[in-house]
Amino acid sequence: MTTTHITDGQTRLSQGNADSGDAAFADQLRAMLLFLRRNIRLMSVSAFMAAVLAVVYIINTEPRFRSTVLLMVERPTSRPVEDELRRAGDGPESYVDGQIFVIESADVLLQVIARENLRDDPDFQPKAPTLTGRIKRAVFGATPPASGIDQLEQYALRELKRSISVDREGDSNAVGISVLASSPLKAARIADRLAVTYIEGRHQAQVNRANQVAGWLDDQVLEVQRKLAVAEDSVALFRAENSLIDAAKGFTLNQQQLLDLSGELVGTRAELAEKRAAYSRAVEVQKSGSDAQALPQIDNSAIIVDLRTELLALQRRESELGLLNNANDRRLVAVRQQMAQIQLQLTSEVDRIVRILGTEVETLEAREDLLATGVSEAGGRSGSEGQTLVELNELERVADSYRVLYERYLANASVAREGATFLIGGTEVVSGASLPQDPVYPPKKVLLILSILFGSGIGALIAMLRELQQPGILTAAQAEKSLGMDVLACLPKLKDGETPLSMVRKSPNENFTETINRMRHGLLSSEADQTSKVLLVTSTTAGEGKTAISAALAQSSSQAGRRVLLIDADFRHQGTSRLFRCSDDPGLAEILRRKSDNSFFEDLPDSPGLDVLAAGTARFGTSDLLASGEMRQFLAKARTHYNLIVIDGPPVANLADAEILSEISDLNAFVIKWKSTRIDQVRAALRRISTDNQCHLILNALDIAEVARYGEIYDYESPAPRRSLFSGAAASTA
Numbered sequence: 001m002t003t004t005h006i007t008d009g010q011t012r013l014s015q016g017n018a019d020s021g022d023a024a025f026a027d028q029l030r031a032m033l034l035f036l037r038r039n040i041r042l043m044s045v046s047a048f049m050a051a052v053l054a055v056v057y058i059i060n061t062e063p064r065f066r067s068t069v070l071l072m073v074e075r076p077t078s079r080p081v082e083d084e085l086r087r088a089g090d091g092p093e094s095y096v097d098g099q100i101f102v103i104e105s106a107d108v109l110l111q112v113i114a115r116e117n118l119r120d121d122p123d124f125q126p127k128a129p130t131l132t133g134r135i136k137r138a139v140f141g142a143t144p145p146a147s148g149i150d151q152l153e154q155y156a157l158r159e160l161k162r163s164i165s166v167d168r169e170g171d172s173n174a175v176g177i178s179v180l181a182s183s184p185l186k187a188a189r190i191a192d193r194l195a196v197t198y199i200e201g202r203h204q205a206q207v208n209r210a211n212q213v214a215g216w217l218d219d220q221v222l223e224v225q226r227k228l229a230v231a232e233d234s235v236a237l238f239r240a241e242n243s244l245i246d247a248a249k250g251f252t253l254n255q256q257q258l259l260d261l262s263g264e265l266v267g268t269r270a271e272l273a274e275k276r277a278a279y280s281r282a283v284e285v286q287k288s289g290s291d292a293q294a295l296p297q298i299d300n301s302a303i304i305v306d307l308r309t310e311l312l313a314l315q316r317r318e319s320e321l322g323l324l325n326n327a328n329d330r331r332l333v334a335v336r337q338q339m340a341q342i343q344l345q346l347t348s349e350v351d352r353i354v355r356i357l358g359t360e361v362e363t364l365e366a367r368e369d370l371l372a373t374g375v376s377e378a379g380g381r382s383g384s385e386g387q388t389l390v391e392l393n394e395l396e397r398v399a400d401s402y403r404v405l406y407e408r409y410l411a412n413a414s415v416a417r418e419g420a421t422f423l424i425g426g427t428e429v430v431s432g433a434s435l436p437q438d439p440v441y442p443p444k445k446v447l448l449i450l451s452i453l454f455g456s457g458i459g460a461l462i463a464m465l466r467e468l469q470q471p472g473i474l475t476a477a478q479a480e481k482s483l484g485m486d487v488l489a490c491l492p493k494l495k496d497g498e499t500p501l502s503m504v505r506k507s508p509n510e511n512f513t514e515t516i517n518r519m520r521h522g523l524l525s526s527e528a529d530q531t532s533k534v535l536l537v538t539s540t541t542a543g544e545g546k547t548a549i550s551a552a553l554a555q556s557s558s559q560a561g562r563r564v565l566l567i568d569a570d571f572r573h574q575g576t577s578r579l580f581r582c583s584d585d586p587g588l589a590e591i592l593r594r595k596s597d598n599s600f601f602e603d604l605p606d607s608p609g610l611d612v613l614a615a616g617t618a619r620f621g622t623s624d625l626l627a628s629g630e631m632r633q634f635l636a637k638a639r640t641h642y643n644l645i646v647i648d649g650p651p652v653a654n655l656a657d658a659e660i661l662s663e664i665s666d667l668n669a670f671v672i673k674w675k676s677t678r679i680d681q682v683r684a685a686l687r688r689i690s691t692d693n694q695c696h697l698i699l700n701a702l703d704i705a706e707v708a709r710y711g712e713i714y715d716y717e718s719p720a721p722r723r724s725l726f727s728g729a730a731a732s733t734a
Contacts, residue, residue: 034710035460035463035464035467038463038710039459039460039463042459042462042463043455043456043459043460043463044456044459045459046455046456046458046459046462047451047452047453047455047456047459048455049455050451050452050454050455050456050458051448051451051452051455053451054447054448054450054451055448057442057447058442058444058447061441061442062182063182063439063441063442064180064181064182064439064440064441064442065180065181065182065183065184065186065187065436065438065439065440066178066179066180066187066436066440066441067178067179067181067184067187067188067190067191067433067434067435067436068176068177068178068179068191068431068433068434069176069177069191069192069194069195069429069431069432069433070169070174070175070176070177070429070430070431071174071175071176071177071195071198071199071427071428071429071430072173072174072175072427072428072429072430073095073096073099073173073174073175073427074173074427075095096168096173096175097168099175099427100166100167100168100175102198102201102202103166103175103177103194103198104161104164104166106157107201108194108197108198108201109157109160109161109164109194110153110157111197111201112160112190112193112194112197113153113156113157113160115193115197116189116190116193118156118160118190119152119153119156121156121186123159123181123182123186124155124156124159124160125152125155125156126151126152126155160190163179163180163181163190164177164178164179164180164190164194165177165178166178174430177191177194177195178191179191179194179433180440180441184435184436184437185435187433187436188433188434188435188436189433191433192432192433195429195433198427199427199429202427214413217409217412217413218413220409220413221406221409221410221413224402224405224406224409225406227402228399228402228403228406231395231398231399231402232399234395234398234399235392235395235396235399238391238392238395239392242392257374261371261374261375262375264371265368265371265372265375268364268367268368268371269368271364272361272364272365272367272368275357275360275361275364276361278296278357279354279357279358279360279361282298282353282354282357283354286350286351286354298349298350298353301349301353303349304346304349304350304353307342307345307346307349308346310342311339311342311343311346314335314338314339314342315339317335318332318335318336318339321335472673472674472675472676472677472678472679473672473674473675473677473679473682473699474674474675474707474710475707475710476490476699478679479672479679479682479697479699480697482679482683483679483682483683483686483697485686485695485696485697486696486697487697487698487699488519488522488523488669488696488697488698489515489518489519489522489698489699490515490674490698490699490702490707491512491515491516491519491545491549491698491699491700491701491702492512492515492701492702492703492704493674493701493702493703493704494512499548500512500516500545500548500549500551500552501548501551501552501555501579503516503552504516504552504555504556504559505555508559513556516552516553516556517556517560519553519698520553520556520557520560522696523535523553523667523669523696524557524644532638532639532640532642532643532644532645533643533644533645533666533667534635534639534645534647534664534665534666534667535553535644535645535646535647535665535666535667535668535669536647536649536658536661536662536665536667536668536669537549537550537553537646537647537648537649537669537671538649538650538651538652538658538661538662538668538669538670538671538689539651539652539670539671539672539673539677539685540651540652540653540672540677540678540681540682540685541651541653541677541681542573542651542653543673544651544671544672544673544676544677544700545671545673545700545701546648546649546651546671547570547573547575547576547579547648548579549669549671549698549700550566550576550646550647550648551566551576551579551580551648553646553669554566554610554612554644554646555610557610557643557644557646558608558609558610561608562608562642562643562644563608563609563611563641563642563643563644564609564610564611564642564643564644564645564646565611565612565613565638565641565642565644565645565646566580566610566611566612566613566646566648567588567613567645567646567647567648568587568588568612568613568614568615568648569588569615569626569647569648569649569650569657569661570615570648570649570650570651570657571588571589571615571616571618571622571650571657572622572650573650574614574615575648576612576614576615576648577612577614577615580612580614582612582614583614583615585614585616586614586616586617587613587614587615587616587617588613588614588615588616588618588634589615589616589617589618589622589625590616590617591613591616591630591634592618592625592626592628592630592631592634593618593625594630600613601637601638601641611642622650622655622657623655623656623657623660626657626660626661627660631664632664635664647661647665649661649662651685652685652688652689653685658685658688658689659688659689662689662693662695663693665693666693666694667693667694667695667696668689668693668694668695668696669695669696669698670682670685670686670689670695670696670697670698671698671700672697672698672699672700673700673701674699674700674701674702674703674707675703676701
């Protein structure tokens with residue numbers, strides 16, 4: 001149960017906060033609507049004046065036309081393949097932004113000025129300085145011309161910068177160049193010229209850059225080529241001085257000889273071993289009586305092959321003749337003789353080949369001995385040449401580095417020369433400048449709308465400042481909220497010649513009189529209440545209407561059948577005494593000083609009526625008189641003769657009189673003059689009045705029509721105002 005109770009309490013609190021927030025928002029909305037309703041006339045006049053000024057400006061301003069060129073800006077291409085591949089993968093936005101600065105640069109604009117002869121154009125020539133220009137020149141001084149630019153060019157350059165705008169189209173590479181001019185043709189011509197000048201300048205810059213790079217690379221190629229030649233000459237000279245050769249790089253002559261002899265010795269020994277094996281095999285075959293012709297060296301002999309071929313042919317002839325004839329045939333005998341001769345030739349050729357193999361073996365053995373001797377001698381000389389080889393390697397490394405650098409510069413120079421002959425600017429005109437039909441400046445509709453809004457804002461600001469400077473209380477709601485007290489009645493301002501007393505006497509059926517009567521009922525609670533009461537009527541300062549209201553209340557009460565005493569206790573102003581023309585009569589001052597007998601209460605009629613007690617003569621010590629016991633005794637005695645005692649007290653101001661009278665009174669009525677009395681003065685005055693008695697506020701001299709603009713409507717049905725739809729915001733607005 002406890003948890004549920006807390007939750008419900010929190011819910012109710014949240015609902016209360018929401019309701020208060022909605023009410024505050026509604027109050028703010030009502031306050032704003034009331035403010036607009038009160039100051040609509042001022043805001044309308046201000047808006048109308050601003051609109052008139054805008055119309056005058058539009059009429060007197062020369063129309064301006066805008067023409068736009070659309071460019072596609074990309075990185076320049078200097079090579080047909082490599083750069084295309086590189087550009088396909090990147091799209092730096094900073095490059096396009098940088099080109100916008102190039103288009104707006106002074107160099108490009110000066111070229112446009114020269115080509116279009118804008119120095120002689122009236123739109124780009126100096127004009128009489130405006131008031132703002134003269135003030136700026138007087139404060140900051142004249143702007144010095146740029147270096148190398150005369151006054152006319154400087155002015156034309158400044159005007160051209162004001163006339164153009166270069167913007168990027170979203171996140172794309174498209175750039176729009178817009179130009180404002182006094183004629184459509186001029187705007188289009190300048191826009192086209194600016195685009196062409198930028199493209200030409202960009203292309204020329206690429207050509208110059210490519211030529212500059214190519215020239216620098218050519219110079220580097222020549223320099224590196226000279227250094228390479230010197231390095232190679234140093235290598236050749238070092239080799240010549242140290243008996244080095246070029247056949248095998250990095251070896252001395254002796255080392256090369258040793259290497260060659262060693263290789264030849266190895267080859268000779270291998271060949272000797274092969275020949276020895278072949279010779280030994282051939283000798284063995286001959287000794288064993290085997291067919292030596294099967295040996296590879298003999299079998300591969302051309303002579304042996306020819307003899308064998310011829311022998312085979314004779315053998316076939318022999319076979320053919322042997323089948324046809326007898327064994328003594330002459331042809332058969334001749335064939336057999338030839339075969340025998342060929343056999344002898346084969347044997348002789350085999351012997352010759354074997355002898356040749358033996359001779360070759362002897363020759364290779366002798367050559368082996370010679371090569372072994374040469375290798376031994378060359379090996380003894382190569383040990384002392386290591387340091388020379390190190391120096392040679394160092395010189396050759398220097399030459400190789402220059403050679404690599406030379407080849408690199410040479411390749412780059414070729415690329416640079418190729419780029420100089422193949423340049424694509426990367427910029428093209430997507431949409432040329434067209435002739436505009438309607439001017440874009442001055443923007444008539446926009447200027448009119450902005451002028452109306454600006455004028456309305458100025459009017460609202462003036463109205464706000466005027467209301468903030470208003471020190472007085474404007475509405476009953478404002479008084480109640482600021483002072484924390486209820487407003488009993490709001491009395492309208494009367495016409496010239498009318499007074500509250502005359503209205504109560506002569507116009508009992510008028511609304512003003514009804515308001516006084518209802519205010520009296522509110523003060524006295526009920527007509528049936530016959531208790532005698534003392535009512536003090538005071539105000540902050542003089543001139544707020546407390547005397548007239550005191551007289552009207554007293555007159556109204558007497559007309560209602562009460563016996564009423566109206567006392568003028570304002571010794572300094574004596575407004576009531578003057579109102580009833582009894583200023584010279586002895587009055588309250590004399591009674592309190594006992595200079596007058598107490599015959600004031602003698603022979604008083606019992607019928608209802610109004611008696612007026614003048615202030616009398618008291619220039620000094622009035623506070624002491626009012627605080628004396630005689631004042632209390634007088635009021636106590638007056639209570640026995642009157643139903644109502646109305647005291648027209650002095651203003652609170654800086655006196656103690658009102659404070660003293662408020663302590664001995666039953667009721668206090670505090671009069672506030674509408675739109676005149678400062679609210680801080682009212683607070684200070686109310687703090688000085690005794691809080692033991694009831695105190696009611698009376699708002700006097702209201703302008704009914706003006707107050708209605710703050711959300712309060714007075715129909716005199718009741719002493720208090722009737723709130724209108726906007727009454728909730730009246731206090732905060734005021």
